[in-house]
Amino acid sequence: MLRKGASRLALRSIASPTARPAASFNRTSPIQQFTTQFGSLASRRPQLPQTAHLKPIQAAIARRNITEKQKEVESKYQHEEIKPTPERVTATSSTHPIFGEVATETPVKEVDMMAGVKHDVGTVKDTFSLKTVPREAYYMGLAGTLPYLATSVSTVYLSWEINHANAGYGFLVNETDAIRLLHLLEPLQIGYGASILSFLGAIHWGLEWAGFGGYQGYKRYAIGVVAPAVAWSTLLMPIEGALITQFLGFVGLYYVDTRATYRGWTPHWYAVYRFILTFIVGASIVVSLIGRGELPGHVPSAVTRAEVFHDKGSSEERLAKEEEARAAQKKDAAVSDDRGEDD
Structure with a gap:
């Protein structure tokens, strides 16, 4: 009776502690070793079915517990026809990365070395974009900087003429005419700068009267008072001191206009608009100071020019x-x- 197949199968399913003393130890199955939350190889390595480590009777019982849905899925895969894909067979199809999929190409991502620079350039363009500035204000503002540019370039040119005429040769005008034209440009540049600085301060009075951003009272009126006070005081200064004072006045008023824009006292585009115009005017003033710094020592100053022209x-x-x-x-x-x- 013990030699029958059913009896041998039943006896084989009973574990013998004396024959296998190591079976009493808890040993982690291969499936559980790679399915922890820290094991990333669980879905990548081939695994044995869950019934492979079970004994025959236990495996038979586990197979009987399969649901009807699982049976349908197994039947579907059982009768599924595998289509040939010869296009996937290449010289490297059998060699693939450990963490890659079988018979698939790993996409190569090209690294753009200029991505950071392009991002920064785009940020600068978006920051200083003048698309929202009204075209009339933009064109009139740029036109208002032309007199400053003209006087600055003329100052540099006349300084060059004076230096070369003093050395014995010139280009278009002699030394006397160059000095007279240079002293004629001084009041024009200083007077125009004072007018523009006063105008920029008066804009805040108009915004206050219009109630843009609410009524701010004396705080906004003070901007329109201090700006012309600083501007017109430069008319009494020597040329170099007047240019430096107006430069500081333009930069200081730009800072005030920027803070006013952030607080909603002006249109949202006004700060960027003022930056462009202030940059052009400030660069013109710096060029004028550089040109005047190259003048020879015998050129008279603004205080003594009449006396020097008359006597010497x-x-x-x-x-x-x-x-x-x-x-x-x-x-x-x-x-x-x-x-x-x-x-």
């Missing part, structure tokens, strides 16, 4: 007078020599 004249005139004096000295020396020979 230009360097050419001084050189002509010196040549006349030397010729007179030589003539006197020759006359005295002739008298000595006659004696």
Whole structure:
């Protein structure tokens, strides 16, 4: 009776503690070793079915517990026809990364080395975009910077002419005309800068009257008072001091306009608009200061120019007078020599 197949199967399913003493130890199955929350290889490595480590009777019982839905899925896969895919067979189809899928190509991502620079450039463009600025205000504002640019470029050119005329050669005008034109540009540049600075301060009065961003009272009125006070005081200063003061005035008013924009006192585009115009005017003032710094030492200042022009004249005139004096000295020396020979 013990030799029958059913009896041998039943006896084989009973574990013998004396024959296998190591079976009493708890041993983690291969499936559980790779299914923890820290094991990322669980879904990538081939695994044995859950009934593989069970004994025959236990496996038979586990198979009987399969639901009807699972049976349908198994039947579907059982009768599924596998289609040939020869296009996937390549020289490298049998060699793939450990963490990659079988018979699939790993996409290669190209790294854009200029991505950071492009992002920064795009940020700058978006920050200083003038698309929201009204076209009339944009064009009129740029046109208002042209007199500053013209006087700055003229100052640099006249300084170059004076330096080269003093060395003995010029390009278009002589030294005297260059100095006179330079002193004519000084009040034009300072007066125009004072007018523009006063105008920018008066804009806040108009915004206050219109009630843009609410009525702020004396705080906004003060901006329109301090700006012209600083601007017109530069008319009494020497040229270099006036240019520096106006530069500080434009930069300070830009800071005030920026804070006002952030608080909603002005349109949202006003801060960027003011930055562009302030940059052009500030660069023009710096160019004018650089040009005036290259002037020779004999060029008169704004205080003594009338006296110097009346008494001394230009360097050419001084050189002509010196040549006349030397010729007179030589003539006197020759006359005295002739008298000595006659004696």
